Amino acid sequence: MGVAGQPGLDEIEERFVSLLDGRLGRDEADRWAARWVADDRAVWAELEWWALNLLAGIDLPAGPGGGYLHDDQQIRRWLHELRHRRATSPHP
Helix, strand or coil, rough: CCCCCCCCCCHHHHHHHHHHHHHHHHHHHHHHHHHHCCCCCCCCCCHHHHHHHHCCCCEEEECCCCCCCCCCCHHHHCCCHHHHHHHHCCCC
């Protein structure tokens, strides 16, 4: 049984979009996703779990020189893959 208020794919996808649009900061996205990843009462479909785990850690630094380990181009590819996998998934 899942947790009340547990996000679905629509809400998870919206976090990727908000990141790319600049409406959501990386730290905020990471904290939001990490909360759900750490909640052992939550029950996730494979695609939801995959996407949440990408968001958890989205604020990791590339190194001491600055920047992020995963740049905006990588986030766009993940969003594209998420949308593709949703469209081709046998489950709604």
